[in-house]
Amino acid sequence: MNDYIELNFKKVEKILVTTDFSDHSKSGLRFAVQLAAQNTYSLTFLNVHHLQTPSAWDAVRMDEYEEEQKELIHSRLVLFVEEIYAAMHMEPRTIQYAVELSVLPESRIVEYAEENSFDYICISTRGAGVLKKFLGTITSTLINQSKVPVIVVPHDYKIGTIKSILYASDLDDSENELIRVVSFAKPLQASVELLNFTSEPWKEENRKIFESRIDKIANYPVSINITEKKQDDHLLEGIELAVKKSEPSLLIMFTHQSRNWFQNVFYAGNSAEYSFHTKVPLLVFRKA
Structure with missing residues (x-):
């Protein structure tokens, strides 16, 4: 899918939207979908998964297993996002999906965003009460490490037009x-x-x-x-x-x-x- 459209000859900005499939992560997806409904943004929904595999497997078996799991996770991600759009009564426009395997999700998110020239990273936070909890460990790491601007969405955010x-x-x-x-x-x-x-x-x-x-x-x-x-x-x-x-x-x-x-x-x-x-x-x- 092209990252550019003929709209005032301007590049379509890209938002990397992260999810771990938890309920609290849905708020970040909803906010990104709302943003895209008000402006022309390309959304890529990303899941970074820590895959545990037996150390006794050889490299070939490991690669096969990882590809199998990535396909399964990709299917789950598509369904997860489709349910968000359906609940918001919106139709997807310019969207993509990505699955990455890593033991350090926050680092991989930063790397993926920079490698693929994203304009923003959108992430939900569990936050409730104390600010450190509001940010959360992964979110704090993203803010500190990422050169890409980070959008932090509270888990209890109520969707509405961005006015x-x-x-x-x-x-x-x-x-x-x-x-x-x-x-x-x-x-x-x-x-x-x-x-x-x-x-x-x-x-x-x-x-x-x-x-x-x-x-x-x-x-x-x-x-x-x-x-x-x-x-x-x-x-x-x-x-x-x-x-x-x-x-x-x-x-x-x-x-x-x-x-x-x-x-x-x-x-x-x-x-x-x-x-x-x-x-x-x-x-x-x-x-x-």
Whole structure:
């Protein structure tokens, strides 16, 4: 199946959608299907399977067994995805299936995405409560290792039209980041809200200058939310409150804002003290 179509002469972006056949993984598939329904995305559904085989087998028997199992898993994957589409009352468009064998699923997902030039990786998370659990081990590894942007979808995500995006930024590289955010939002016709936390109040004159600059950069409607926070306020708590208030369809963050800034939200030791109850998917762009 071709990866390009004649649509404004633009390359069709590709999303790698991972599943382990569990119920919680269905949320990631649903989100990807919804994305593809609102824009022209090519979806590849991937299962990475750890296959246990007897060590006494020779190489020929091992290869035969692996091929047999891959065919069985492929059939299961097709059925699993078809059931998702049927439940959503949608028809598949540009989709493919892939089965990979590996003892390290997160590493193979990253390798497969980079080898095949995917634009995004979409993965569900078991998450409930504490942020570390929200991310999960595999998801955290993907975010840390993958050069491909990662979409993290909570297991209890309720499907709906993607209408609004909350972009949390430290403003260190807002120009380049905003271009990527708008590039993602515009085809979806989704609104964009830029969220920044500051320890010092902004003067009205500086705010107007900043809003004018953002307007020129984005060439797309972007609302500005500059929020004051105390020195001891945790960023995670502030982001969670902002999510609850604006109820976006998607939260976008960048690891290459100050890396310490991102880690303060996701990986700082005291972040475990806070619960992250949002049911909003998270899109993480990594440093270029």
